[in-house]
Amino acid sequence: MDLFRLQDLPVELQRSILEVTARMDLKTALNLSLVCHQLHEWIQPLIYEMVTLGRGDVALFLRTMAMFPADFFVRYVKRLCLTVSVRPHDARTILQTCTGVSNLACWVDFMGISPASPFRHLFYPLPLRRLSIEVGHFRQLGFSECVWTGSLTCLDIVFWDQGPLVLSELRFLPSLARLSLYLSQSDVDEPSLLSILSATPTLQILVLVVEEDDLDRFEHTTRIDPRIVCMPHPPTVPDWEAPHRGLPDLWSHAEEIVDERRRAANQMQTQE
Template identity: 30%
Template sequence: MRITNRLDLPVELEREIFELAASTDVATALRLAIVARRVQAWVEPIIYSRVVVVNAPEVSAQTQSSRYILRGRTTRAQSSRKAPNQPQIPRFIRTIPLRPASFFARHVKCLQIGNLSEPHLVAVLSACIGISELGWWSNALTPPVAAALCSLNSLYRLSVDLSFQLDFPQLNAAPMFSTLTHFDISLHNHHYHHQPLIPTLKRFPALTHLSVAHGYVVPPVTWCDDVFESCPRLKILLRLSDSLFFEELSGLRQRHADLRVVVMQQPVGDWTARWVHDTWPLAEDIVRERQGLAAAEKAANENANAPKES
């Protein structure tokens, strides 16, 4: 009688095991993709669910769960053979022609792009039209790029710096603005004033979460109230600033009366810090706790002022 170590499992259970392992660690997912064709088909959607395409000289690899870092990088040997000033092509862009047109549109849900050229931006955005989250850092917004952005119609979160021109003419009627619920913007530029942001916010009718990383310019006292007036559905206004945080903590600045305004210290890290260390859950806990305390205090006051039965 022949004894074998092979364990036959139902296909559904086998797939569930591989998908769970791939979701735990990206390095494991990459190894599993070469086990067998069927396993590759199971784990690749997980690998490509989160994609980072950054054209940077030196970027360290990351191993967060369900995160596939695809960044432009050149080895020393390759750089010695490359012509001077020739732009490098990020690996993800080289991968696009190797998959069916619908592959990335169906599987990429979170996309982060930084310091890319116009052709590369158009290529990536045109391939990943099904994303729900977009991070944008140090890219040039041009008419062809804006046209590609207008093809995004299921975006609910947008994180940008000032290279993303909110007043760009071609974006006035962009479909993504109507579905956006979370908007993160970094204003670290002393030439930028907070007040011009107010009219733009009126184009985000579904916005519930707004995060603003302050630069050198202090907004007017009424700025928070103007934001809430422009965004009637807003649940949290998160202000990220070291100076505001320490002033509020030390009592030099009074906390805003609206319980939905949260001031936190700017997260430490590179441009991906807002994604790797997401502050929204913490901000939501703070607002929820405040509202609970306010409701309990209101109920206690009502009970204390209620007429007592004789």
């Protein structure tokens, strides 16, 4: 039996297969980029499509940024996760360079240093479709200056501390379809949830992310509106990276729940 060889396929198909493989695992992508010049050209941009940084790897990424033309990171970094351990000064440099980011998780504590580091302008030019950010920082964004208010469809709000759920700023996001609230408080009042739902008429799913022990306590909120889903905290960084890896995440699970509710409701209407 003849052996199948990848190089016997058309070049376009070879590239597609290798790109899918590279996106599934960073280590594999790095190894593939070292095989030959052609693979290096194909794979290297994919390595930077999704960048996740903590304190331990920021220095290496900053050194890498200094070695490449600035437009490389504008063109290729599309998903960026800056964890809470990233220093505001480093986050500023990265956000000023990676201005093509469409999916951004920025959990950097700009407001926790003294004096507070101005940060709003870093978000203004980004072509965002998804944003994950702490609630206090979210409220400080200058929405009238942001170019992405009309394109943002997915928003994750993280509550580091207990606080009110009033989010009047949602009115600036006319295309918002998905909203998750990573809660720290032990209870949520119905008026706040109704206020959020009324402020976002395009919203399709509202996920309340709570501690697993609190799921039963929050279950009553799902009776307010079928779009509300309660879910336990996922592993934060792996969940953020999952869609890029072709894996299920919090949102895919929430969609399944809402879709099942709609099917059940339609079935009941048909029976009536």
